[in-house]
Every structure is written in C-alpha cells, then in structure tokens.
Amino acid sequence: MTEIRWHSRAGQGAVSGAKGLGDVVATTGKEVQAFALYGSAKRGAALRAYNRISDEQIFNHAKFMNPDFVLVIDPALAFTDSIEENEKESTKYIITTHLSKEELIAGIPALQGKEDRVFIADCVQISLDEIGRSMPNAPMLGAFVKISGMFELDYFLDSMKRVLAKFPQKIIDGNMKAITRAYNEVN
C-alpha cells in the first residue's frame, strides 16, 4: 500500500490532482482511492487530500495515514501546516517553493536532518509560465512521477491527456508542458 497526503489550499487543485493521479494509476491495474477533507471549506482555506494505491481492493476508509509521500502545493503551508504529521522514517516530501532546498529546510525545523528525502520544485511558477495561472497540481504530479518512479513520463503524459480530454487543447498542452518541466526540474 502506498499512501500519499496532499497539503493545499482550496482552489489550488489538490482534489483534482489526487483524482487525476488515481485515474492514471487505475489504468495500470492497481486499486486506488482519492479523497479530501474539505466539506464547507472556502477558497484559500488549508485542506488535505489523500491517495491510497494498492494491488488489492482498498478497505481502509480512515483519514489517518502514515504517508509514503507528502506533496505540498502551497508554498506557505510548508511553514504553517504540520506537514510532518504521522511521518515514517522513509516519508518523502515534495514541496512547492521558490527557495533553494537549503533555504527552505533552514526555515522548517521539522525537515532538518531529512535533506535526502526532501525534494523541491517551483510548481507555482511552472504553472504560471506554462498554464498561464497558478495551478500547481499538474506540475506536482510531474515531480511525483519523477521522485516515486511509479511511471515512465510518457505513459503518465498519455494517460493525463485522457483524464483532461474535456478541456480545450491549449489547457491540455499547458498541463503537459508543466508536468514535463516539473519532472525535469524537481531536485
């Protein structure tokens, strides 16, 4: 079982990102779960979204998890939310930031000593450049594909095109570029 926790603000696309990831993973024959804790949350409110991925049917409906991956798509939440909550010794962090990794970790005591499992990508800037607005979910998926090694990039891009099929071609192209750039830039 692979468990993923997204830290986001309402409107940044964590729920769509989690569902999109679930859609793609399901095509590989695995069982997936994608859900969020938002309810009556307003745009801008902090929220968490979750994925579970397994070879067998997923029965666990609890929000509680010891995540294998923590994906932070709002730069400020890395500082203000408890992103390390219920972590494991192997939990990998992918954080959206314009800072260098050293600058970021210097400002977040909870990440200190975990340099080898903290990864950064400027998903906000990438989405502004490639999609034309701040929508850091798609680039985060690109970064996740690279760090998790779960898919080949080309397979993921092809599957995401199907997930995004209802959108105009320009949006699909922007998302493909954003995913590819984050895949290449995450470090």
Added chain:
Amino acid sequence: MAVKFDLNEREVWDGNYAASQALRQADVDVVVAYPITPSTPIVENYGAYVGNGFIDGEFVMVESEHAAMSGCIGASAAGGRVSTATSSQGFALMAEVLYQASGMRLPIVLNVVNRALASPLNVRGDHADMYLGRDAGWIQFGAFNAQEAYDLALCAFKVAENHSVRLPVMVHQDGFITSHTAQNVYPLTDEKAKAFVGDFVPVDDMLDFSRPVTYGAQTEEDWHFEHKAKQHKAIMDSMPIIDDVFAEFKELTGREYNRVESYDMEDADVVIIGLGTTVETARVAAKNMREKGVKAGVVAIRCFRPFPYEEVREALKDAKAIAVTDRSSPGGAMGAFFNEVSAAMYTSVNRPLVTGFVYGLGGRDFSIEEAERIFAEQQAHADAGHITTDIQQFSGLRGPKLGFFKTARG
C-alpha cells in the same frame, strides 16, 4: 433517443458519480430535487445527463426537499420511474412525505448520502438521517463504497418495482467517506444494466384514464390499522425477493450481496457488527487481530430495513462477545442498532455478550487502531465470561470516558 455515454470497463468514480450513473442507466423518467451537501452531485449529474441528451428524462427543480419528495410521489403515481437524492436536513424535511410514499406503495428510489443532523451544523457523515428514516416503511440498503452505491442503486429499482413489493427503497452511502472518495468502479455496460433493471411496469398509474384510481385516501380507525399491517407485511415479505435480485446481480457481475454480510466469521469469538464504511475498516482490523491470535470477525448489515433478524442471529450464533456500532446519537437510549442486534440475540441459544459503541458522529474518524482496541475489549469480555465495561460506550470521543448502563448478569 438518448446519446450514447462512453464508459470504460474500469472507471475511477466517487460514490455520488457512481449513483448518478446508475440513475442514467436505469432510464429514470423523473428526478425531482432540491440539492444538499454531500448528495448534490447525484442530482446535478442527472440534470447534466438530461441537458446533454444522455437520457430521455425530466429534471424538476423545486423549492424544498418536502416538495422534492412530493414531486417524486406525483411522478411515481402518474406512472414514471422516479428517483432523487438527499442528505441530513433535507432528509429531515422530507420525513413527513417519506411515510406518504411508502403508504401509497410507490417504488421511488432515494439515494441518501448519510450526513449528521444539526445542531451543531455539520456537513460530514454519520447515520442520523438514516436512523430517522428507519420506521418510514422504506426498504433501506447500505453501501460501503462507491462500487456498492452503484450496484445497489441498480438493484433498488428492481426490488422496489417488483409487483409483490411495490415499496420505495433508500440506498445509503456515507457522506464524503464514500460520496467524495474516488476509487475503482467497474460499471456494467448500458445494455447489461438496462436489461437487468428491466422496463418499469407501473401498477395503478394515474395516467391510465381508462381505470381511475385514488392515491392518498383517508382512513380512520376503521381501516388505517389494516393498511399499515399490510404495508408491514409487504416489507417483511420483500426479503426473499431482495435475495433473488441479489442472486441475479451476482449471476450477471460476479459481485455478491447478502442482506447480512459476514467476514472472517467461520470461527470468530469476537465480532464487530456495523453499517457503512466502518465495516471495511473493521475488516482490516479483524485481519490484524487474527495475526495476533484473536479470532476476530465482522458482520455487516446490507439491508437495514427490513431488518434481517434471523440472518443476524445465524451470523452471530457462535460469537462470544459482540460490539455493536451506532453512528448516530441515541438521544437518551441505547443505540437503535444495538437494540436491534440485542433483540435478535436475546432469542438465540448462546446469548452472547453484547455491548454498544456510539462512534463517528459528525464524521469523526474511525481508525483501524480503534477497531482493534474494540476487538481486544471484546476478547476481555469473552475471557471473563461477562461484560467488563459499561454496556454503552463512546468510541473516539475526546475528554473524560463516557459510559452508561452496567450489566446485571454474572
């Protein structure tokens, strides 16, 4: 002629989307709705299917849930296949009309996305609304995940419209935990789904002008009792028909449903019996407990009404200690589900130890760890040969431990 909707063999759907697809495939003629969180997408999607030509139906927006169910009654009595969805406060506002629907023997399918009742206001899942409907004369199915919300909605039409049943059916799913959790769902093709549900053949439809009928007549002490007794008998007699529909569904899909589901019960000493998504969490906990040498099992209620007393008694006949989980505030009594299970077990030969847990109100998480703790406590009861705690406890509650009612047995 409706536009063809492209479906994949494997989809990633949440419970709401899954339920709305069942309504589309069942060719529902009329949905009358007043949307409410977390069930909104079910009727919203049906409206979109109508608007985009994917279904030849009618979507009627009204001013309240009371009007929504009233509209469903009108459309159903007229002779249409009718469905809607609601939750929580909306369900409460529908309550009066629910009794009218069942009393008039109208086969309406209501998708209930379970949510807590205010006050305090809360949009998350518990079973307060489901419990509110338990005496309304409706058949009640419980789905534990999105796949089941879809499957049971299809089955619901077939049960409701059976001419020996002619009763409305609710299909329950847990708010957010099922309704907003996307997971793998394996839908039927449209052709298979339509063939399974079949054409709606109305009884006493009001649009048959050659044969005028009256709906909603008044009866006082002369006939009211006989009508209600007949209605009660109809819902009790629906059990074998539900079994037949589930058997036919299994034949078609390989997916098996029973009015009472049993997991790891072959040799179980300690049992959690539950409703909704809790069941799946408890199943994981039972597997973990078995690795620790505790013979744990799970029993789940698929069909809350008619309540399967005999099947519950059969499923639990060899159990030593049973934890009954109520996800609704009992408001000054033992949990209603606790009472049902206790009533069933009181007439059993072994009379196992039964305790109740109120849990998960307003969407409070029910963890695997907590389910394991409850199993361990049942083992302690079984080892002692008597109940070692209060009979009613609260699971997952912050603050001082709360419990009521001690055993008077040895």
